[in-house]
Amino acid sequence: MSRILRNTLLVMSGTLASRLLGQVRQTILTNLPLPDTLKDAFWVAYRIPNLLRELLAEGAIQNALIPVLAQLPPEEAQRFARRFGAFLLGVNLVVLGLGLLFAPQIAGALLFLSEAALGQTSPLRNPAVFEQLVLLVRLTLPFLLTISMAALFSSMLQSKEHFGLPSFSPVAFNLGSIGLMLLFPQSVVALGLSVTLGGALQALVQLPGLRGYGLEFRWHPAFRQALARIGPFAFTTSVRQFLNLVLLSILAAYPPAAVTGFQNGELFFTTALGLLAVSPAMAAFPRLSALGGSDRQAARALLGRLLVRLATPLALASAMMVALAPWGVGLVYALTPNFTEANRTFTTQTVMALGLALLPWGLNQLLLRGFYAVGQVGQAVRITVAVALLNTLGYWLLREQGLFALNLATALAGWVGLVAYTHRLERLGMVEGGLVRRATLKTSLAALPAGLLAHQGAVWLGAPGPFLTNLLPLLGGGLVGLAVFAGLARGFGLPLWRRDGERG
Numbered sequence: 001m002s003r004i005l006r007n008t009l010l011v012m013s014g015t016l017a018s019r020l021l022g023q024v025r026q027t028i029l030t031n032l033p034l035p036d037t038l039k040d041a042f043w044v045a046y047r048i049p050n051l052l053r054e055l056l057a058e059g060a061i062q063n064a065l066i067p068v069l070a071q072l073p074p075e076e077a078q079r080f081a082r083r084f085g086a087f088l089l090g091v092n093l094v095v096l097g098l099g100l101l102f103a104p105q106i107a108g109a110l111l112f113l114s115e116a117a118l119g120q121t122s123p124l125r126n127p128a129v130f131e132q133l134v135l136l137v138r139l140t141l142p143f144l145l146t147i148s149m150a151a152l153f154s155s156m157l158q159s160k161e162h163f164g165l166p167s168f169s170p171v172a173f174n175l176g177s178i179g180l181m182l183l184f185p186q187s188v189v190a191l192g193l194s195v196t197l198g199g200a201l202q203a204l205v206q207l208p209g210l211r212g213y214g215l216e217f218r219w220h221p222a223f224r225q226a227l228a229r230i231g232p233f234a235f236t237t238s239v240r241q242f243l244n245l246v247l248l249s250i251l252a253a254y255p256p257a258a259v260t261g262f263q264n265g266e267l268f269f270t271t272a273l274g275l276l277a278v279s280p281a282m283a284a285f286p287r288l289s290a291l292g293g294s295d296r297q298a299a300r301a302l303l304g305r306l307l308v309r310l311a312t313p314l315a316l317a318s319a320m321m322v323a324l325a326p327w328g329v330g331l332v333y334a335l336t337p338n339f340t341e342a343n344r345t346f347t348t349q350t351v352m353a354l355g356l357a358l359l360p361w362g363l364n365q366l367l368l369r370g371f372y373a374v375g376q377v378g379q380a381v382r383i384t385v386a387v388a389l390l391n392t393l394g395y396w397l398l399r400e401q402g403l404f405a406l407n408l409a410t411a412l413a414g415w416v417g418l419v420a421y422t423h424r425l426e427r428l429g430m431v432e433g434g435l436v437r438r439a440t441l442k443t444s445l446a447a448l449p450a451g452l453l454a455h456q457g458a459v460w461l462g463a464p465g466p467f468l469t470n471l472l473p474l475l476g477g478g479l480v481g482l483a484v485f486a487g488l489a490r491g492f493g494l495p496l497w498r499r500d501g502e503r504g
Helices: 003-030 036-056 058-071 074-101 103-118 127-140 142-158 164-183 188-204 223-237 239-251 258-294 296-333 341-355 358-373 377-397 403-427 433-461 467-491
Strands: none
Touching (some): 003 258, 003 296, 036 074, 036 103, 036 127, 036 188, 058 258, 074 127, 074 142, 103 239, 127 188, 164 188, 239 258, 258 358, 258 403, 296 358, 296 467, 341 403, 358 377, 358 403, 358 433
8 A cells, every 4th residue: 555545544534533523513513502693603703713724824834834844854844843833823922912902893894894795784783792703703813823833733743744643633623622512502602712722632632743842932044935835825725714704704694594504514515625635635745745846747647646536536425415415414413403494594505505616626626736746836826816706706796696606606616726727737747637627527427417316316215304314315315326426437437446556
């Protein structure tokens, strides 16, 4: 078994464990005995540190620092990591202080954007709810500091191709968050602090793998290289967070439960994306980076094999998300009467629309790393800017059409991005455009009838309902869809398993 395959399986295992617990956390949050408006307020508040997390933590730090750390001698890499950690801590403390000071203005600006977009007053503008929104902004902001250090620790370990602790550390985040919410289910304060506690635990569980890591407040020459990479990486990896901020600004003026419904549906999407696309791309990135600097043909071959491998499960998952969304949402979230009918409707609409976005956005995760591997970050940034603008324009044009239409804008932007990324990488000699087109066409042709028959099978077995009543239709429809997809995929010559002797 190749190292890339071993690392991929390890990362996917950690991602699966953390995503499953993340789904448990989301289900508990959705079923808390709190009004829908307060749950919406939490998600609006949490979006601020979650956006900054991509700029100052996971997105930028991990992708930008791993190549720098991997290229430095071991002792120098340790020295750089200590000094960069001190720098990162200082930046986060400044951002945290400003956020705590201007929390009312931040909350007011978010609601102003939503009200301007739809021309109506947000339910969160109610004085009592707005006060809680400001409190939640202050309670969730320290999450940025804790998750930034966790991202740094992950980068240090992944640069040495040690994926165990980084892959499973989000499990600690979810366990801490779940525990606090269960202990104080009616507390808004506990809800806000749950993410900050989770981030701290995610950082702490990685410390044993760093062997006495400490901070050192001094400059390092490699800072210039790291900071030069972080800017473009921060943008390219934070696009979805920016888009979600725009979308939440619109949804904050929707009826209660719209924001929470979107968050519920997006978790379905990010779980599938993380497991089927981000995890394999992360595991392959160190090897792809090494080949990109020394053997462009080998890097191209590796990227092509990974694209074909990812397209097949992504297409199947896409079809099942669209076809079985009503039953999947009911099984995961409809545990108590606290999960309202409005929440169910908004969540289902989001899952179905984002299911159509899964295949292109999943392949884009890998294609972006193709640019990074050959040092062409600027080209990736330019394409990502265009995709972001297109997605934002779609949100604005469809702002009054409901959650399904709004999230279709994300699917459209993903497909446009896939075409653009493929074209530029083909010019760079990093991918064969025909291979990408064939893979997406064949997998889509297999997914369409699989989804249609899966939906019909589920309808025949029962209507969507509360919790376990959805299990039989979901399993039956899923098995029908899987069987149809597997048969068609085999007929199209798509890879359904790893052939003996194949190397990653």
